[in-house]
Each structure stands twice: as C-alpha cells, then as structure tokens.
Amino acid sequence: MTATASGTATTAASHSVEIRGLSRAFDGHTVLHALDLDIGKGEFVALLGHSGCGKSTLLRILAGLDEDIDGEVTVPARRSAAFQSPRLLPWLKVWRNVVLGLPGRADREKALKALDEVGIADRATVWPKTLSGGQAQRVSLARALVREPELLLLDEPFGALDALTRGRVQQLVAELWQRHGCAILLVTHDVEEALLLADRVLVMDEGRIAHELTVDLPRSRDLTAPEFVSLRARLLSWLGVHRTLEGTSS
Numbered sequence: 195m196t197a198t199a200s201g202t203a204t205t206a207a208s209h210s211v212e213i214r215g216l217s218r219a220f221d222g223h224t225v226l227h228a229l230d231l232d233i234g235k236g237e238f239v240a241l242l243g244h245s246g247c248g249k250s251t252l253l254r255i256l257a258g259l260d261e262d263i264d265g266e267v268t269v270p271a272r273r274s275a276a277f278q279s280p281r282l283l284p285w286l287k288v289w290r291n292v293v294l295g296l297p298g299r300a301d302r303e304k305a306l307k308a309l310d311e312v313g314i315a316d317r318a319t320v321w322p323k324t325l326s327g328g329q330a331q332r333v334s335l336a337r338a339l340v341r342e343p344e345l346l347l348l349d350e351p352f353g354a355l356d357a358l359t360r361g362r363v364q365q366l367v368a369e370l371w372q373r374h375g376c377a378i379l380l381v382t383h384d385v386e387e388a389l390l391l392a393d394r395v396l397v398m399d400e401g402r403i404a405h406e407l408t409v410d411l412p413r414s415r416d417l418t419a420p421e422f423v424s425l426r427a428r429l430l431s432w433l434g435v436h437r438t439l440e441g442t443s444s
C-alpha cells in the first residue's frame with residue numbers, strides 16, 4: 195500500500211480502508227482529531243455517535259467529497275455512497291438516475307439489473323417524484339451497487355423511513371452485503387440497527403473513536419437474545435457517558 199502524505203490515495207491495500215492521523219478542521223474548529231481506523235475487506239462497520247461528533251465529515255472524506263484534510267486515507271477506487279436523502283434527479287427517469295455518471299452510454303440493461311436486485315425493476319421508467327420514500331431509497335442503493343463498489347458508504351440511509359419500511363430496507367442491505375462482499379461503513383443513530391447489521395460497532399465522540407465493539411453474533415440476529423441485549427446495554431452506557439444519542443431509547 196502506498197498513501198500520500200496528506201490526502202486520499204486509492205491504491206489496493208490489505209484493508210479496504212486505512213486511515214492514519216486523519217484531522218479535519220472547519221474555520222479553526224477541529225472536527226476530526228488524528229483519527230486512526232482500519233476497515234477490513236468485506237467488513238461491515240457501523241459508526242454511532244451523538245450529533246455533531248464528526249460521523250458525516252468522516253464519511254464525506256472517505257467518499258472523496260472532501261479532500262481538505264491532514265493525515266493519510268487509503269480507500270478503494272471503486273466506492274460509492276448512499277445518503278439519508280436519496281438525491282435523485284427529478285428530470286431523469288429512475289433507470290437513468292441509476293446509471294448517471296457511469297462511463298459510456300447510459301446502459302438500460304445494467305440499470306434494470308441493479309433495480310431488480312433491490313426489488314423495484316417495475317419502477318424503472320417512472321419519474322422519481324412518483325416513488326415512495328422506501329422505493330427512492332432502494333433506487334439510491336441500486337445506483338450505489340451498479341458501480342460494483344468494494345466499499346459502500348451509507349450515511350443514515352434508513353433515517354427517513356417508517357419503521358416497517360426501515361426493517362425491510364435494512365434486511366435488503368444485509369442481503370446485498372452478503373451477496374456482493376463489499377465493505378460497508380454505515381453511519382447511524384440507531385443502536386439496534388448497528389448491532390443487527392454490523393461486524394463491528396464504533397462509537398465516535400468529539401472527532402475520535404472512543405469505543406469499539408465486535409459483534410460476534412450469528413446472523414440473522416435476534417433482538418431478544420441475551421447476548422444482543424447485553425451488547426445493546428454496553429453501547430447505550432458508552433453513549434450515555436457522553437451525551438444522549440438522538441433517536442435511541444434505552
């Protein structure tokens with residue numbers, strides 16, 4: 195692996211992500227503090243932390259949307275991201291949104307395959323405004339997957355969905371992850387979501403990784419299993435030491 199002294203390198207590495215001494219400041223206010231983090235190839239990592247602790251800032255850097263950093267960041271060239279808001283272009287039909295930005299001519303077959311994978315191939319030729327929230331989020335996932343990422347960055351992708359749809363889309367992400375074998379970094383406010391999906395949960399506090407938990411439970415995970423309940427209690431206590439996490443309850 196090689197990495198630039200300060201910036202984002204995209205050379206293949208033994209890990210999918212390697213971060214060394216990453217710092218980011220806005221207007222003199224340091225948001226990420228000399229952060230170190232490795233994510234293994236194919237590993238599913240969830241990132242929890244109270245509002246404003248720097249989760250999205252880290253994700254944006256890994257997505258290549260922010261390069262004004264100190265430190266070393268190595269990420270795979272093939273990476274894609276999905277956010278809380280699906281960010282579909284309203285003047286393009288669904289399938290065109292999926293393959294937008296891919297090199298070459300817009301490949302309808304490719305888009306249909308990706309939409310089929312997320313269960314909404316029948317919505318390929320409609321306008322984005324006619325989609326439900328859950329459908330739009332599925333299109334956003336299809337758009338990320340069509341790039342065949344080695345690293346998938348998810349910033350609260352289920353945050354705006356109702357509980358039932360949220361459960362379905364979570365299940366879909368778990369299945370896609372197992373099928374594609376990509377590494378995933380999921381930013382969430384939801385302790386249970388993190389424990390249901392991830393191999394490892396990180397708790398961030400004021401721009402540092404404050405705690406780390408390996409989730410050594412078989413899938414599909416049972417929220418009521420004593421081991422699950424105990425891991426949940428540990429995460430909540432870690433979060434409680436700092437500030438109450440929005441959107442969770444004990």
Ligand SMILES: Nc1ncnc2c1ncn2[C@@H]1O[C@H](COP(=O)(O)OP(=O)(O)OP(=O)(O)O)[C@@H](O)[C@H]1O
Binds near residue numbers: 220250
């Ligand atoms: N472009 C920017 N300019 C100035 N400050 C910024 C910018 N982006 C983020 N910040 C600041 O950096 C800090 C961390 O923001 P970030 O969005 O990473 O937090 P977060 O943990 O993702 O929060 P949330 O859970 O609320 O989404 C905040 O204080 C925020 O105001």
